[in-house]
Amino acid sequence: MSTATEAVRLIPKPTDSHECQLLEVSMGPQHPSTHGVFRMDVALDGERVVKLKPVFGYLHRNHEKIAETESYLGSMPYTDRLDYMCSLTSNWAYALAVEKLAGIQVPERAEYLRVITAELTRLQNHASLIGFLLQDMGASGTPLMYAFREREKILDLFEALTGARMMCNYMRFGGCRVDMPAGWLQQAQKVVDAFPRFLDEYEQLFTENEILMARTQGVGVLSGELAVNAGITGPMLRASGVNYDIRKVDKYGIYERFAFRVPLGDHGDVYDRYMLRMLEMRESVKILQQALRDIPPGPIMDPKTKIRGFRPKAGEAYGRTESPKGELGFYLISDGSSNPYRYRVRPPSLVNLTVLEGMCLGQNVADVMAILGSVDIVMGEVDR
Amino acid sequence: MLEAIKSEIEANVSGCRLEVVPNSSPSGQHSLLIDCERALAVARFLRDAAHLRFDYCSNVTGIDWPGKEIVEKEKIKKLVDGVEQEVEEVRKTQSAGHLEAVYHLYSMEKKHGPVILRMRTKNRSDQTHLPSLTPIWRSAEFQEREIFDLYGIVFDGHPDLRRILMWDGFEDHPMRRDYVEPDDYEYEPTPHDEVLEKSKQHTHGVRAR
Amino acid sequence: MLGEGILKGLAETARNFLGSYVGKDRLTTVQYPEERLPQIEAARNFPFLVYDGPDWQQGMRCVSCLICEKECPPKCISIEKSKDKKPDATGKPQFYPAVFNIDVSVCMSCQICVEVCPFEAIKMDVEFELSTDDRFGGLLWNKERLARSNEYYRQIHPTEAAAVDAHLAEDRAKLEAKSKAAAEAKSSATAMVSAQPASGVAAEK
Numbered sequence: 001m002s003t004a005t006e007a008v009r010l011i012p013k014p015t016d017s018h019e020c021q022l023l024e025v026s027m028g029p030q031h032p033s034t035h036g037v038f039r040m041d042v043a044l045d046g047e048r049v050v051k052l053k054p055v056f057g058y059l060h061r062n063h064e065k066i067a068e069t070e071s072y073l074g075s076m077p078y079t080d081r082l083d084y085m086c087s088l089t090s091n092w093a094y095a096l097a098v099e100k101l102a103g104i105q106v107p108e109r110a111e112y113l114r115v116i117t118a119e120l121t122r123l124q125n126h127a128s129l130i131g132f133l134l135q136d137m138g139a140s141g142t143p144l145m146y147a148f149r150e151r152e153k154i155l156d157l158f159e160a161l162t163g164a165r166m167m168c169n170y171m172r173f174g175g176c177r178v179d180m181p182a183g184w185l186q187q188a189q190k191v192v193d194a195f196p197r198f199l200d201e202y203e204q205l206f207t208e209n210e211i212l213m214a215r216t217q218g219v220g221v222l223s224g225e226l227a228v229n230a231g232i233t234g235p236m237l238r239a240s241g242v243n244y245d246i247r248k249v250d251k252y253g254i255y256e257r258f259a260f261r262v263p264l265g266d267h268g269d270v271y272d273r274y275m276l277r278m279l280e281m282r283e284s285v286k287i288l289q290q291a292l293r294d295i296p297p298g299p300i301m302d303p304k305t306k307i308r309g310f311r312p313k314a315g316e317a318y319g320r321t322e323s324p325k326g327e328l329g330f331y332l333i334s335d336g337s338s339n340p341y342r343y344r345v346r347p348p349s350l351v352n353l354t355v356l357e358g359m360c361l362g363q364n365v366a367d368v369m370a371i372l373g374s375v376d377i378v379m380g381e382v383d384r
Numbered sequence: 385m386l387e388a389i390k391s392e393i394e395a396n397v398s399g400c401r402l403e404v405v406p407n408s409s410p411s412g413q414h415s416l417l418i419d420c421e422r423a424l425a426v427a428r429f430l431r432d433a434a435h436l437r438f439d440y441c442s443n444v445t446g447i448d449w450p451g452k453e454i455v456e457k458e459k460i461k462k463l464v465d466g467v468e469q470e471v472e473e474v475r476k477t478q479s480a481g482h483l484e485a486v487y488h489l490y491s492m493e494k495k496h497g498p499v500i501l502r503m504r505t506k507n508r509s510d511q512t513h514l515p516s517l518t519p520i521w522r523s524a525e526f527q528e529r530e531i532f533d534l535y536g537i538v539f540d541g542h543p544d545l546r547r548i549l550m551w552d553g554f555e556d557h558p559m560r561r562d563y564v565e566p567d568d569y570e571y572e573p574t575p576h577d578e579v580l581e582k583s584k585q586h587t588h589g590v591r592a593r
Numbered sequence: 594m595l596g597e598g599i600l601k602g603l604a605e606t607a608r609n610f611l612g613s614y615v616g617k618d619r620l621t622t623v624q625y626p627e628e629r630l631p632q633i634e635a636a637r638n639f640p641f642l643v644y645d646g647p648d649w650q651q652g653m654r655c656v657s658c659l660i661c662e663k664e665c666p667p668k669c670i671s672i673e674k675s676k677d678k679k680p681d682a683t684g685k686p687q688f689y690p691a692v693f694n695i696d697v698s699v700c701m702s703c704q705i706c707v708e709v710c711p712f713e714a715i716k717m718d719v720e721f722e723l724s725t726d727d728r729f730g731g732l733l734w735n736k737e738r739l740a741r742s743n744e745y746y747r748q749i750h751p752t753e754a755a756a757v758d759a760h761l762a763e764d765r766a767k768l769e770a771k772s773k774a775a776a777e778a779k780s781s782a783t784a785m786v787s788a789q790p791a792s793g794v795a796a797e798k
Contacts, residue, residue, distance in 0.1 A: 057549040062534075065559055074666040077703030103410025142606060149621050156633065163637035163717065169703045177708070181635060181752065194618070205605045208598030228439050228492050231523020244440075244492045308664065308709050315409020318443065318488055318498060331445050331488070334409065346443040346488075354525050383549060579668070 022050065027368070029058050034372065035132065036379030040356075047364045052357045056350070059383035067343035072098055072173065072310050075343065080167040082345060083381040086125050088117040088158070089323040091171040096252060097319030097330035098173045102312035104305055110175035111254045112295040116188065117161070117170065118321075119284045119291070123195060124151040125324035125376075126235075126277040126284075127202070133274060133373035134206065137215055143205065150198050153191050160184055173310065174302030185292060192288045199281055207275070216270035220359040220371035223268060230354045234326025235280060236375060239265035239272040246322035257294075258287045273374040311338050325349050325376050345384055349377040386414050389436070389499060396433070397425045405502060415486065415500035420515055423503055424541075427520040430489060430499065438489040438499055441521035445488075446531035448560045450508065451481030480507035483537050485514055487524070505537060508560075516542035534559035634750060637717035639697050639734075640706055641741040645682035649740040652682040654714035657690040661706035661715055669699035670706065683765070693736035698728065713757050716741075719749050 028039035037058035043051035063082065067075040079094045080087035092114050099106065106114075131147030155165040161180055162168040170177055206212050222232070227240040237244055245262045247255040263279035265272030314336040320329035326348030333342040352375050360368050390402050393416075400422035405415045418426050430438040454477050462471045483505045490497030505512045516539035518524045528539045529548040536557040539545055547554060556563060567582070613620035623630055644652035657674040673692035681687045706715050718741070725731030747754040 057551065060549040062558055070666055071664065073705065074664065077666055077701055077705065080703075081701075100411040101409050146609065149619075152621055159633045160635055163635045163704065164702065167702065169705075177704075178635070201605055201608070205602045209602050210595060210598050213598075226522075229522050230525075231441060231521065233442075242492060244495075249495050308660070313409060315407050315411065317407075317409055317411035317413060318500070319411075320442065327442060329443050329488070331443055331486070333447065342445070342447050344443070344445040350526055350530075351523055354522060 025365070029055075035377050036382075038377070038379055038382070040368070040372075042360075042365065042368065044365055047366075049360045049363055049365060049368060052360045052368070054353055054356055056383055059379045061384070063384040064343050064345065068340060071338050072312070072340065073307065075340075076171070077167065077169045080169055081380055082347070082384065083323065083325060083328070083349070083378045084166055085128065085378055086121045086324050087166055087168045088121045088162075088170060089321060090328060091168065092118055092253075093319065093321040093323060093328040094330050095171040095173055096321055097317055097332050098312070100319045101315060101317035101332050101334055102173065102305075102310075104174040104302055106175055106253075107299045107302060108254070108296055109179075109298040110300045112291050113176050113180070113300065114171065114253055115255070115258070115291045116288060116295070117158070117168075119288045120154050120157060120188070120191075122284045122324045123281055123288075124154040126281050127151060127198075129324075129373075129376050130202070130206070130274060130277055133270075133370065134212070136369045136373040137212070143202075146198075146202065146205070150195070153194075157184070157188055157191060160187070172301065172305075172307070174305035175300045179300050185295070188288075189292050192285060192292060195285050196282065199278065199285075203278060207278070212274075213271065215367075215370055216274060216374075218267070218269050219363060219367045220270045220374065221268050222355055222359055226355060226358070227268070231351045232326070232355060233348050233352070234322070234324070234376075235276050236273060236326065236352055238262065239276045240268035241265055246320060246327055250320065252319075252321060255287075258290050260284075260286050270370050270374040309338065311336060316342075320346065323348060325378070325381070326352055345381075347381045347384060349375075349379075349381040353377060353382065386416065386499070389430075390416060392433075392436075393426055393429060396429050397422055400426055402426075413498065413500060415502050417502045417504065420503055420513075423501075423515045423517065424520065427487075427501070427517050430501075431520055435494075437491045437493045438497065440490045440492045440497075441487055441517065441523045442490050442498070443486075443488040444517075444524050444527035444531065445486040446535035446537060446559065447484040447486060448508070448535060449481050449484060450561050451479040453477075454479055480509075482506065483508055483512055483535055485528075485531060485537060487517060487521075512536055513538045513540055515540050516545075518542050533557070536560065632719060632749075634752065636719050637704055638702055638721050639700055639718050639723075640695060640715050640739070641718045642693065642736060642739045643714055643716055643743055643746055644740050645743050649737070649742070651679070652742075653689060653736070653740060654681070654712050655690050655693065656681075656687045656712055656714070657693075658712070660709050660711070664705055664709045666703060666705060667699050667701055669696045670694070671696075690736060693739060695734045695739060696732060697723070697734055698732040713761060716746055716750070716753075 023044045025042045025044060026039060027042055028034040029037040031038075034040070039055040039058070041051070041053040041055060042049055063078060066078060070078070076091060076094060079090040082090045098104070127147040128144070128151050131144035134143035135141070158168055159165045161184055162170040162177070222236070222240050224240040224242045227237050228242055232240070233244070233246075241264050243262055243264055246252070248262060260283040263276050263283065265276050312334045314334055316331070316333040318329055318331045320327050322328075327346065328348055329346035331342070331344040331346065332340050335341040356372065356375065359371050363371065386404060390404060393402060394400060401419045403417040405417050407414050430436055456475045456477070458473050458475065459470050460473050461468055463469075464471065485503045487501040487503075488497075489499045489501065503514050505514060514537055516524070516528055518528060518539070519541060525543070526548060528537075528542055529545060531537050532539060532542075532545055533547040533549055534557055546552070550558065558565075609619055643654050645654065646652035657672055659672055659674065662668075662670045662672045671692070671694045672690050675689045675691045678686035679689055681689075702717070704717055707717055743754070743758075747758075
């Protein structure tokens with residue numbers, strides 16, 4: 001991270017031509033389209049991007065160091081604040097890693113609750129991401145507000161279940177904190193049943209829109225090969241045509257019980273990333289329908305796991321999940337005490353930015369916003 | 385599986401020394417300690433071997449293992465007051481400790497994994513160099529920068545090794561276990577533990593309320 | 594035809610605009626603060642301390658065991674344990690918090706204090722209109738500010754409070770039965786020991 005002294009600077013080009021100078025623009029950190037406090041040092045040749053260096057750290061609070069002084073349970077509310085759009089999937093990833101570390105079994109009902117909450121999280125994340133993407137490209141208000149209207153219904157469900165709309169702090173090692181209140185299942189069913197209609201309308205609004213197509217098709221192309229090598233995960237990877245979904249590969253939780261498909265893109269451009277998220281939401285609705293239908297009664301917590309004084313045996317474990325942004329992993333090393341010796345978050349948002357420069361080079365400066373919007377980053381997770 | 389991979393690497397990369405680091409937790413994720421000189425060759429083999437194809441480096445972690453005080457007790461025969469007696473002698477030595485980089489590898493093509501590689505520096509003060517694996521897996525680029533920033537491991541061969549989360553003028557490495565944070569106490573109404581100690585220094589023993 | 598997609602999209606916005614006059618699901622916003630959404634029962638905001646009976650100082654359930662202070666992730670609770678014991682709502686002498694402060698500017702509403710409290714003494718409030726212009730005075734809540742009656746708890750979280758009440762009543766009944774049985778056993782044992790030492794063992798069982 002370096003401090004921005006001037007927002008715009010002219011750099012004399014090494015050639016002796018007078019009319020052609022590089023313009024260095026500092027985009028961010030308070031730019032409305034950078035999804036938080038994120039800065040890009042961009043050098044422009046006319047409209048064309050010739051250099052782009054992302055600058056991080058404005059939201060850095062050393063989450064990993066804090067976790068080393070907290071108990072295992074005490075880090076759970078902090079994971080909410082990593083990717084604050086999707087606290088429930090972050091909770092799950094952390095719970096999964098601790099369960100691997102300590103060898104804890106999760107009761108079936110809790111697994112279903114986790115799938116339901118995680119897929120609802122995916123729905124609201126993807127819907128609002130598309131809203132943000134369109135907002136960045138100049139469709140101010142309308143798409144984002146439609147997405148937020150639907151998100152609101154899902155957040156109401158989260159509040160009724162977990163007590164909080166965004167900072168849910170819901171999952172525990174060996175289960176979930178509380179069972180669903182009376183009538184929640186019916187309410188969730190209603191929201192899920194209504195969601196495909198919203199998706200139809202949402203697609204009606206964008207998918208064939210000529211302006212959207214002109215702005216996104218062939219922009220920010222990422223090849224599958226580079227995506228794999230650069231560790232890109234999540235919808236961005238699959239938009240480049242690589243079939244890798246951790247829900248299918250690792251089959252963590254109970255994902256092998258649900259019939260769903262993994263949508264793949266062809267071109268790896270911004271439009272594919274947009275389209276892929278649309279298709280993924282439809283698959284999530286399928287998973288939700290099955291989970292809401294099959295959820296069994298029973299306990300929601302492993303009775304052997306203590307809330308207080310939780311001390312896993314010395315050792316290490318890496319647990320990973322498919323969060324809406326990509327592969328979210330937690331790497332924990334225990335030395336047998338009540339707080340982790342090392343606590344590492346593998347942030348999908350940060351790693352997905354590795355190829356940002358490569359995707360933007362040669363594009364117009366206005367396309368940078370669209371490309372960044374399609375990566376789907378949350379600074380709470382990038383900077384940790 | 386790890387033993388098989390180990391013997392395969394040894395057969396294909398000449399002169400490499402590998403060691404399996406066991407993991408006693410129920411996760412059963414054992415790891416391979418590789419030597420720094422052959423690290424790139426080992427990584428390239430793991431990525432390119434047709435049946436392994438670990439094409440995806442998911443996670444790169446830095447770990448700090450500070451030096452420990454090793455207490456050795458030795459019984460030595462000594463002449464005490466003219467009589468030979470067994471005397472226990474205690475020798476205390478300080479081990480140098482090391483910094484460690486851990487790579488979690490998966491295969492997107494074959495859909496298997498993880499294989500965990502570890503590399504260790506010689507000590508924590510002046511010999512903190514490790515070879516960068518960014519030329520093999522680009523996903524390590526930002527994560528190695530982060531380790532350089534927070535732990536101070538210098539990755540040789542990294543294309544752009546700068547601080548990533550802290551600002552450029554920052555000194556020291558905040559994730560190290562012996563890091564002392566700057567004394568920038570602010571009034572805190574509910575101080576605890578270390579914060580309470582700190583507040584005492586600043587408010588002269590009066591617990592702030 | 595070029596522009597067809599845009600027209601389709603405009604038809605969609607028109608549908609939403611007109612629909613917002615008839616359908617509640619297209620217009621979900623309300624005119625706060627004149628109009629309010631119904632309170633969701635499970636909602637949580639900041640902690641409060643529960644007391645039984647009419648007097649908050651006497652009825653406070655907190656016995657100052659310091660567990661929540663230790664477990665609180667951002668360390669926003671600060672408790673000073675009393676030196677003496679005072680009778681609580683049931684008349685049993687207990688320690689009490691001489692000072693119980695929560696810095697709500699630090700609190701992150703994670704509810705871990707509620708989960709770890711073995712005495713059902715700290716619960717989550719639903720009040721959210723808490724803005725103040727005094728960062729230290731207005732956001733540092735002392736025990737008087739934190740004390741809320743059990744009736745209030747029942748009112749904001751009826752289901753949860755009913756479960757807590759049942760659980761506490763059960764505990765109390767058990768305790769009473771135990772002390773009663775112990776007292777009976779003691780009296781009968783002493784009675785029997787004097788008469789028949791052999792059957793005293795059976796009575797104790």
